[in-house]
Every structure is written in structure tokens, then in C-alpha cells.
Amino acid sequence: NSYFPCFVSEDALEKEKEHIADFAPEVAWVTRSGSSELAKPIAIRPTSETVIYPAYAKWVQSHRDLPIKLNQWCNVVRWEFKQPTPFLRTREFLWQEGHTAHATQDESVTEVFQILEFY
Numbered sequence: 647n648s649y650f651p652c653f654v655s656e657d658a659l660e661k662e663k664e665h666i667a668d669f670a671p672e673v674a675w676v677t678r679s680g681s682s683e684l685a686k687p688i689a690i691r692p693t694s695e696t697v698i699y700p701a702y703a704k705w706v707q708s709h710r711d712l713p714i715k716l717n718q719w720c721n722v723v724r725w726e727f728k729q730p731t732p733f734l735r736t737r738e739f740l741w742q743e744g745h746t747a748h749a750t751q752d753e754s755v756t757e758v759f760q761i762l763e764f765y
Contacts, residue, residue, distance in 0.1 A: 648716040650697040654689040662696045669693070672724040674737070690723040698745050712749045715757070718742070 653676065659666060666673070675687040691697065698716070705711060722741045744761060748754040 648718050649720065650691075650694060650701070650718065652691045652721060654691050654696050656686055656689065658696050658700070659689050661700075665695055666693060669724055674723045674725045691720070692722060692724050694718060694720060694722075694741075694743060694745070702745075702747055706747060709749045712747055713753060713757070714745075714747045716745045718745070 659670075659673070663670070669692055673692045674690045676690065677684055677687045698718075702714065705714065719740060719742050721738055723738045725737055746754065746757055748757065
């Protein structure tokens with residue numbers, strides 16, 4: 647199990663702009679701390695990839711570091727423009743996600759089917 651920060655810098659989101667393009671308009675931004683304006687706005691995590699995969703890039707130096715298998719339960723915020731349907735989805739929701747990295751495609755496919763058996 648793992649947990650990554652819920653706040654994401656604007657620079658980190660910019661690096662993943664292609665990945666978050668579909669929900670970029672829904673990103674919630676923190677711009678104040680108490681009565682002070684922040685120098686740079688901070689996003690509330692709209693997706694975890696923007697914080698998890700930079701960590702993977704540091705952790706994986708060779709095939710010997712694989713596999714990595716992480717499970718995370720986290721809150722995600724997307725400020726949708728349309729009114730969310732009560733009890734189906736709100737602006738903040740609990741998200742369970744697995745993130746893995748494998749040395750081969752065969753290993754990753756095996757992992758996918760093993761996880762699907764759990765559900």
C-alpha cells in the first residue's frame with residue numbers, strides 16, 4: 647500500500663499536460679493560505695499519475711528493480727462544470743488504484759488478469 651501527496655505543483659501538472667488534457671478544466675486550485683496569496687497555485691490531485699510516475703523514474707534504475715506493485719486509496723478532486731449526480735459522483739471521491747511496473751509485457755499482462763480475478 648502507498649500514499650502520495652494530494653497537492654500537486656503546477657509544474658508537475660504541466661509535465662503531464664497531455665495525460666490530464668481531458669480533465670484539465672476540472673482541476674481545483676489552491677491559491678491562498680489563510681489571508682496570504684500563494685506565490686504559485688497548487689492543484690488538488692485530479693489524478694495520481696502526475697505524482698507517482700516521477701517517483702517510479704527515481705526508483706527504477708534497471709530491470710532488477712522490477713516489479714513494483716503499488717496499491718493506493720486516495721481522494722481525488724475534479725471540479726466538474728455540470729452538477730454531479732448525488733450518490734454517484736461528487737467533486738471529491740475516493741479512488742482505489744493500482745500502479746505497477748514490470749520487466750516484460752508478459753509479466754504485466756499476467757498481473758492485469760490476476761487483479762481482475764480479485765474484482
